[in-house]
Amino acid sequence: MTNIKNISLDEIRAMKDSGQLKDTPEDAPTKDMPDGFWDDAKVVKRAKKKSVHLRIDPDVLEFFQADGPGHLTRMNDVLRSYMIAKKEKSHHQHSGD
Numbered sequence: 001m002t003n004i005k006n007i008s009l010d011e012i013r014a015m016k017d018s019g020q021l022k023d024t025p026e027d028a029p030t031k032d033m034p035d036g037f038w039d040d041a042k043v044v045k046r047a048k049k050k051s052v053h054l055r056i057d058p059d060v061l062e063f064f065q066a067d068g069p070g071h072l073t074r075m076n077d078v079l080r081s082y083m084i085a086k087k088e089k090s091h092h093q094h095s096g097d
Contacts, residue, residue, distance in 0.1 A: 049076070 007015075015021045064071035 012021065061071075064075050067074065
């Protein structure tokens with residue numbers, strides 16, 4: 001059983017106009033940022049991703065798919081974390097830290 005409903009953009013606009021939808025809930029957490037917080041912010045763009053064919057165990061794929069859309073991004077994030085950890089470990093071993 002699911003509570004997912006397909007509605008049109010016009011229906012969404014009508015719901016927003018009638019107050020059924022709000023941009024920000026009243027109970028959403030807020031945080032005041034100090035003046036100049038974004039002054040030194042820089043846009044960081046990742047390199048273009050490379051498409052590959054990858055064979056993955058069925059249970060691994062099902063695990064990531066279970067969280068819904070974005071499973072390939074999550075898999076990439078896990079691989080990136082592993083790569084960074086391995087590089088840091090290798091760097092510490094070679095630098096004597």
